[in-house]
Amino acid sequence: MGRHSNSVKQKLRKGLWSPEEDEKLLNYITRFGVGCWSSVPQHAGLQRCGKSCRLRWINYLRPDLKRGTFSQQEENIILDLHQVLGNRWAQIAAQLPGRTDNEIKNFWNSCLKKKLMKQGIDPNTHKPVMDNAYAIDKQIECFDKESEFYPSSSSSMPVAVELEHAFHINNGGVMLSSSSSSMETGSIHDTYLSKSVCDPLLVEFKSGRECSSNTNSSNMNTSLSAGFQLMTFEGYVGQWQHHMHDLHVNNTQDFNIYSMGSLPGEYPDVFHQT
DNA sequence: AAAAACTGCAACCGCCAGATA
DNA sequence: CTATCTGGCGGTTGCAGTTTT
Missing domain, CATH: 1.10.10.60 (Homeodomain-like)
Incomplete structure (x- = not known):
């Protein structure tokens, strides 16, 4: 009251x-x-x-209000500050004399957000978007069929396996193990630039999804790869970012790899190696 | 020309933290 | 210490104007 x-x-x-x-x-x-x-x-x-x-x-x-369209300079300031502060509009507004938090918030939601997305940049993280729901579904669909397990590649080796090598080499076997011979980081990058590749973690990820809706623990154990345990969705995305970093891939879009970053909450459980 | 869809923006709502009784 | 009040903030809604069909 x-x-x-x-x-x-x-x-x-x-x-x-x-x-x-x-x-x-x-x-x-x-x-x-x-x-x-x-x-x-x-x-x-x-x-x-x-x-x-x-x-x-x-x-x-308020008499000190500026009004009118935002200048390029103001736009840049907003972008920079948003990258650091996130949706703290009042704090952003404090750096822009004559502009209100409401005004900046509206400008962001109606204009800047779309602008960034058009450029392939995730407005939340300010990093290149490398995923979409459709791609993920397609990829899962791909894994559903044994015969289509690996997407087409010019290489004789299935792409997913080759990437596993890469991760193995670059992470010292931390993320994914591989029993095959080693490859050099540079060649991996060169070979797979601009190619569609499978997400080697998706196998585990998909198992996790199935397991998470299955209360039978024995089924869960059989579906789990040895040494993997449940982790959060965010953890999964983080793992991917590490992979890309370790592969010296700055622009993950080059790889056309489908991550899960845009689906918060949709796939809550995936796996990571213990 | 009219209806539908879209867009931008003003204003409201609910929550929170700090101040005060 | 607790209840209440107030201001501040971010998210959301609703509406008017504009564009598209």
Whole structure:
């Protein structure tokens, strides 16, 4: 209670502000300054809650507001700050005189976000997007069929296996083991640049999905590869990033590898090696 | 010309933390 | 210490204007 007691007492206006209301609020704040917002409506003769008055002042009536389209410089600042601060709009706004958090938030949601996605950049991480749900489903579909286990490759060796080599070599066998002979990192990168490849972890990942919906523990054990245990979805994505880094692949899009980053919560359980 | 879809933005809502009674 | 109030914040909604069909 308490918090909304005023709105119960008298019918408060909602929605867009009329020019008359703006004038009343502007006059009041100009005369008395910003103080206790809860008392502003009464003193200014407004049928609004104090919170609404505050918002109207901050986002619209304040004399130091800039308005108008964002400059390229402002856009760059927002992008840079968002990369560091995330959705802390108030903190971002603090670095842009004359701009409000609401304004920046709207600009981000309606414009910048789309712009980044068009460029293939994940607006949340500011890193290149290397995945999509369709690709993942296709890949799972691929694993469902034994005969199509490995996608086509110019190499005689199945791509997934070759990547396993690469991971083995570059991680000292930490992530995935391989019984075959070694290959050099450089050649892996050169060979598979711009090729569609399978995600070698997806086998484990897919097993995990099946297991997570299966309460029978013995089934779970048989589905698990030796030495693998459940890990979170985020963990899975992290593993992939490590792989790419270890392969000296800066632009993961070159590999056209499908990760799971855009599906938070959808596939909650995957595996990693113990 | 009209309807539907899209877009941008203003405003609201719920939550939280700090201040105060 | 607890309850209440207030301001601040980020997420979301709703609406008006614009564009597309």
